[in-house]
Amino acid sequence: MSQSSPPPADTLTDDDSDDLVFLDEIQPAPGSAALVHKVWRVMIIDDDEDVHSATTFALGNLEMQNRPLEFVHAFSAAQAREMLAVEQDIAVILLDVVMEQEDAGLQLVKFIRQDIGLNDVRIILRTGQPGYAPEIDAIRDYDINDYKTKSELTRIKLFTTVTAAIRSYEQIRAISASRRGLDLIVHASTELMALHGLQDFAAGVIIQIAGLLGLKPEGLICVRDDQHDRHQLVVIAGGGNYRAMVNQPVQQLGNAHIEQALQHTMQTRENTYHSDYTTLYFDGKSGRDFAAYLDTGSPLSEIDQRLLEVFCSNISVGLDNVMLVSHLHDFAFYDQLCKLPNRTRLVEILDELLGGQDMPGDPTLALVDIDHFAETNDALGHQFGDQLLIAVANRLQSQLGDVLAVARVGGDIFSVLGDGSRVNPEQILALFNQAFHIDGQDVQLSATVGLVRLSEYEGGGADALKDADIALKRAKMQQRAGHFYFSRSMGVEIRERVRMMHALRSAFEKTQLYVYYQPQIDFQTRRVAGAEALLRWQTEDGKFISPDRFIPIAEYSGMIIDLGEWVMRTACTELVRLHAAGFSDFTMAINVSQAQFRHPDFLDSLRRALADTNAPPHFVELEITESMAMEKPDMLIRMLEHIKQIGVSIAIDDFGTGFSSLSYLQRLKVDKLKIDRAFVTEITSSARGSSIAEMIIQLGRNLGLKVIAEGVEDERQAKILTDLGCPLAQGFLFARPMPAHELQGWLSARLASGTGAN
Known part of the structure; x- marks a missing residue:
């Protein structure tokens, strides 16, 4: 207990006009923040029980910064140490200077600041004996935010002091939360940039947002593609209960609430925050915008909203970059006309196949060259020629694509890769027996095939493709609409020709x-x-x-x-x-x-x-x-x-x-x-x-x-x-x-x- 008697409770009032207000006299306004279960926690540390009663009586029925107060009581420095080790979100500590010892309060301040690292909490020292007031150096060194004698703390002054402390605490917490949020955003950006592919990146965005807000990753991200007259929203990533919705149009999810929320976000081009969900807008380039839907379960704080604004601006750039990389990958590895793997991708596939220790069956590569396509293209026009190539690609893919890999190597040459029992030149050529129907016309085509068997093949993918091309040229020299298998002697002949060509140029x-x-x-x-x-x-x-x-x-x-x-x-x-x-x-x-x-x-x-x-x-x-x-x-x-x-x-x-x-x-x-x-x-x-x-x-x-x-x-x-x-x-x-x-x-x-x- 302190060495002096505590002042009577009525010394906490200023004068007769400073009336006490009882708790049941305050009725919170409808919809006010007081209805939300958020409070300011005030810890009273004093060895005088009357001080505890008088303080809670004076402040308990008031709101500060739109929140009520919640009191935590400790009646000694030792008890306070135990409680502070487990209590969280203490905004203000009203601390008696003199308790078990003359400097017990100051030692407790040191414990709070240095030992357990509570730097945000505001500490107000109170003493009933001015002679025991701390020196200025102690106030500065121990990070004490205010000092009052108990005699001067009337109700109004106590309210003013605590309100100022709470405002200070709120600002510090906002700054700290923003700093932590920004650190999380930087970390999230770094983590996301390590992800390759649009779907992986988008899934990472959901995870990082959930981590930023301290929520479970329950949500989805969709993209709007306005190119080629397509305006539907397609889900590209989902977390939690939304994972099964990936690659589906939003309109087909069967959830009108989510569809309307995302459409509204796309139209307004801004984030929207609701009581139990949030939608986010990511501005994209070239007609490709993104939107996210997140289950939040409760309203987001203003700080969380501001952090999300920063996050969205930052991640929009990342989504654009990933989309650009995806487009570049698409252009680099897939034929844009026929939507088939191109020569570069085929070489990769061949390298993977040839690099494997055990190749199944008798893998064979076939090059299929459309006979006299150039003449058809010149006679009927390039647009007709393009449609013809698409028709050939579709027939090869539909007839062979389930068991064989079909690619377009370039021009009018396609490739078929798979087990030799299925890469059968007679079956491939038979696909051209039926005419192709283009723009109301039936066009009869034939093809020539060059093949190379890959079992025990010593070269890489590019070499295999070259050898198949050699076989194709030999087949075209012999007869159109036929086929030819590459042999080792042909390879020696061609390589000798190439060697001599370089030697001739050098000579x-x-x-x-x-x-x-x-x-x-x-x-x-x-x-x-x-x-x-x-x-x-x-x-x-x-x-x-x-x-x-x-x-x-x-x-x-x-x-x-x-x-x-x-x-x-x-x-x-x-x-x-x-x-x-x-x-x-x-x-x-x-x-x-x-x-x-x-x-x-x-x-x-x-x-x-x-x-x-x-x-x-x-x-x-x-x-x-x-x-x-x-x-x-x-x-x-x-x-x-x-x-x-x-x-x-x-x-x-x-x-x-x-x-x-x-x-x-x-x-x-x-x-x-x-x-x-x-x-x-x-x-x-x-x-x-x-x-x-x-x-x-x-x-x-x-x-x-x-x-x-x-x-x-x-x-x-x-x-x-x-x-x-x-x-x-x-x-x-x-x-x-x-x-x-x-x-x-x-x-x-x-x-x-x-x-x-x-």
């Missing part, structure tokens, strides 16, 4: 390619009439790569354009050098590939080569193959007319190996026919071996064209050709192909020997 850059020249001889005089420029490849170790191996690769890869122009310039430069050396009637023959000849820049490149080297056009001869001459002859006739205007002559190489039309041959107005070496070889191999060569020589004579035989290797062949009237020849009998620095010496030696260079 061109490192100047390991050379132009050799094989002289052409006049049969009658044995004088040199000119030479054919031939491309040669010599590797760093001195080995020569046959043109039969690398020329087709150069044509296939497109390198022939640059190579051909380089050969043309090099040959023209050598022609000018020979003319300057005195061989003025020398003609240079230059091979031109089909790809080079049909290139839009060919005529300009020919003109540039002639102009830059000052080569005389009338001594330049371009050799084209017979197959080139017969393909699109009308276009070729126009091209040859331009070349003839430049002054360059034209020879048809390998003549007789194709199926030339004599009428077109006459219209082409070429200058020379070249008998293929195969016919020259036949001259001495059989009794009628010279018949084709004789026919070509006679045709040339009748059309007024020069004729040259290539591949002449012995005197018997030369004599027969001379007797047949062939004017020109080239071959090993006369000279092998030689580099430029040897050619001029060879010509000079023949001139000196009297054989003649021209």
Whole structure:
């Protein structure tokens, strides 16, 4: 007990006008906060029971900040310590300074602040003995919020002091709650950003909101997609009792209350707070807005509402980002037209399959290429073509999708992946027997299939796809509407071709390619009439790569354009050098590939080569193959007319190996026919071996064209050709192909020997 007697209860009144008000005289207004079971808890710590009675009598029937007071009583510092260890939400402590000891109150303050860490509670010291008042340093050090003598605490002053303390406590708690809430928001944002995928992120939002509010995760999140004229709300995540509603339209949930609440939130674009539920709005981009419905069970405090506003603003950005990532993922891994996995996703699926330790059954990959789709697309339009691709995708998916993986690899090529017993080329091709009905038309299609078996496959997904493509190309080369299985030998062949392609490009850059020249001889005089420029490849170790191996690769890869122009310039430069050396009637023959000849820049490149080297056009001869001459002859006739205007002559190489039309041959107005070496070889191999060569020589004579035989290797062949009237020849009998620095010496030696260079 304190050493002084407590003042009488009536000393807590100010004067006669400061009337006491009894509890039953106060009637809370309807709907006021007093009806809510929230109170301000005031703890009275005093060893005088009269002080407890007088304080509760003076304040018990009053409201402060729209809440009534609830009193907690302790009659000693020791008792207060025990109670404070378990009591919560004490707003104000009215503490007697002197109890068991003179500084018992101050020691209790230290215990409250430092030992148990109650920093929000407001402490008001009271003493009936002013001589025991704490010093200013003690008030500051112990975080004491107010000090009053009991004698000065009239009812009004007590009310004012406690009200001020409660206001201070409320503000501190609001700040603390906001700080804790913001910390939770930051934590929630961090946790959510670690989630991938829209549904996982949305489910995480529900969990984090529940954690922020201290509730169970009972709620759902929906998205509105206004694209493609779709305006329905679709549930993308749910928690608790709402988990089963995921991926369903809100309109189909059978709960009009939830549907109306969410629709209202979407329309008003703002959060709404009700007595037992809350709806939240998340602003999205590109017509995609989100809304959440949460069961709260009771109204949310103003602090909780403000925190949710901050949370929604923060998470809206996250939802947009996740939606963007989802769209990017969709675009990256799925075909937007047919809604099937694309090439990238197929490679991932193949990698997962091939990376597994045990592959079930006999997995097989098939590529399905629609025959002549480009022509259909060009004839009927791209929109019709798109509908046709969608129809093919739907048929493959509906017929095979239950047991096989169907994807669109690109263009008009689809893929089917699964067990070999089901990836059956005959069954796949049979799906195209029935016509496709598009825009009121029946369109009959066929397809070609390339397949690769994946069991014990050594490569990755990309390799498997390449090998299936190799098989598809082989199938298309053989016949349309057929199929072909990839074999290991095909892979070796293709990889060798790719290796050589890279080596050829490197050789061109490192100047390991050379132009050799094989002289052409006049049969009658044995004088040199000119030479054919031939491309040669010599590797760093001195080995020569046959043109039969690398020329087709150069044509296939497109390198022939640059190579051909380089050969043309090099040959023209050598022609000018020979003319300057005195061989003025020398003609240079230059091979031109089909790809080079049909290139839009060919005529300009020919003109540039002639102009830059000052080569005389009338001594330049371009050799084209017979197959080139017969393909699109009308276009070729126009091209040859331009070349003839430049002054360059034209020879048809390998003549007789194709199926030339004599009428077109006459219209082409070429200058020379070249008998293929195969016919020259036949001259001495059989009794009628010279018949084709004789026919070509006679045709040339009748059309007024020069004729040259290539591949002449012995005197018997030369004599027969001379007797047949062939004017020109080239071959090993006369000279092998030689580099430029040897050619001029060879010509000079023949001139000196009297054989003649021209």
